[in-house]
Amino acid sequence: MTELTDLGVAAIRDGVRSGAFSARDVADAFVIAVSKAKALNAFIVETPDHAVAAAKRADAARAAGEVLAPLAGVPIGMKDLFCTQGVQTTAASHILEGFVPTYESTVSGKLWDAGAGMLGKLNLDQFAMGSSNETSFFGNVISPWKRNDGGNAALAPGGSSGGSSAAIAARLCPAATGTDTGGSIRQPAAFTGISGIKPTYGRCSRWGVVAFASSLDQPGPMARDVRDCAIMLEAMAGFDPKDATSLELAVPQWEAGLSPSMAGKRVGIPKEYRVDGMPAEIEALWSQGIEWMRDAGAEIVEVSLPHTRYALPAYYIIAPAEASSNLARYDGVRYGQRELPDGANLQDMYAATRAAGFGPEVKRRILIGTYVLSAGYYDAYYTQAQKVRTLIAQDFEKAWETCDVLLTPTAPSAAFALGEVADPLAMYLNDVFTVPSSLAGLPAMSVPGGLDAAGLPLGLQIIGRPLDEQGVLNAGLAIEQRAGFAARPEVWW
């Protein structure tokens, strides 16, 4: 018999409904898997009681003959950026260590309402700032994957949702929440051989999600396949009056709408995504992806997104600018840590608290943001970046005149070893393929396409029109069915 921890969201949901196994058995199996995997450092806090309580409710509902909720019996991981009532929420920072929200984020609340239980709070890059999970106050997350070169290098699970990606790839949970500001769902999904979708900006409420860059942040699901992402997204999405940027739209039935046929669809290949120095294996996978799209019935068209090369520098103005503003709230007064040197006044307390509470990468980004927003530089940097953002969005609008979705690689490399990328600027370049669609607010997904020569997963990215998550999921499904990606990390933890 298949291990329960090998099952995905749909299989668990269906099995619990049919009575093939109990929700309690599923929860227990994952709780044990989580407890055995400390070496991955994927969880900051484990919450077995939460998962077991949800499972008991599911089993009781079934025994009573009730209609089960969409995620009844499915235990999941929650990125520790989502506020969870009564459970410590830290954003992987020291400054929020010990913070126990008295309220529930809208997205996590929706998931509990849908019957899901929580296995724990997942590690991440501090305040979601990073592409490798090396900036967490609670230590690096280690990818469950190893290179096949006989070496034993600890690899990055991607970032910032690296606890989520590592936990799913290691079968510690069937699905997890992520958040994506510049690629933080898609790049870790690619690095660990799983799927993840960032929906259209505004689809999922940001209320109760610790803010990084508010005009970019967007929650989304990560799971082992496209169908599971669709199921999760349906439970997470929806209008929220508490979030002023939430879209007032009904949630489509994405799972029911899944179709792997691309007949009549045009797939755009942006020529500017052929960057210098891209590994031949990424090029080869991209070409393979194009063939898969053709095989699924799509017409392939070349498109141009001329401002692509300016997306990253624009992002690294806009995101830190918004972060410097958002993170001003961590001052030691209302929540979190406080540093109060002897004889300190209020200003000293702010400065000491923030010095002790933020990690180096967070400080670096706050300083950049403060700099680009400061008098004399605001127009040259911030306003210019917002204008470039308009041009990038217009590039995509123009592309939609000739195609329905775009196909690109997700990241310019496979997972690198922890500590291998030391220069902050080199690290930022990891987001080169994911940032443009983030700036334009578009739905985008990564699905695993294959392995590189070192045996590490590589992802393909699909970008869609605003609100066309269905088109993105369907193209993802077409690739998934053709790629037949079945590789998984060997258990060493």
Add this chain to the structure above:
Amino acid sequence: MSVEPATVQRIASLARIAITPEEAARLAPDLSNILGWIEQLGEVDCAGVEPMTAVIPNRLRLRDDVVTDGDVRDLVLANAPQAEHGFFAVPKVIE
């Protein structure tokens, strides 16, 4: 773009982050490097381009100006590093 340690100190004080002279010296080349790289945005001709204010068209919703929760003082104060008599407590502000 070359950022001097003194500039880093000034920005850090604007950001309310205490930093040591050693940290300022270490951060200066980092920030120079990053700011030098983002300066390439200046190449883009943005004449007549409106800065983006909303990434997805959305209607600005207004709600009635009424209290929607209230009576949750203890919840609001629950995570305060220091709370006294139902208030957040901070060091003396006025001498």
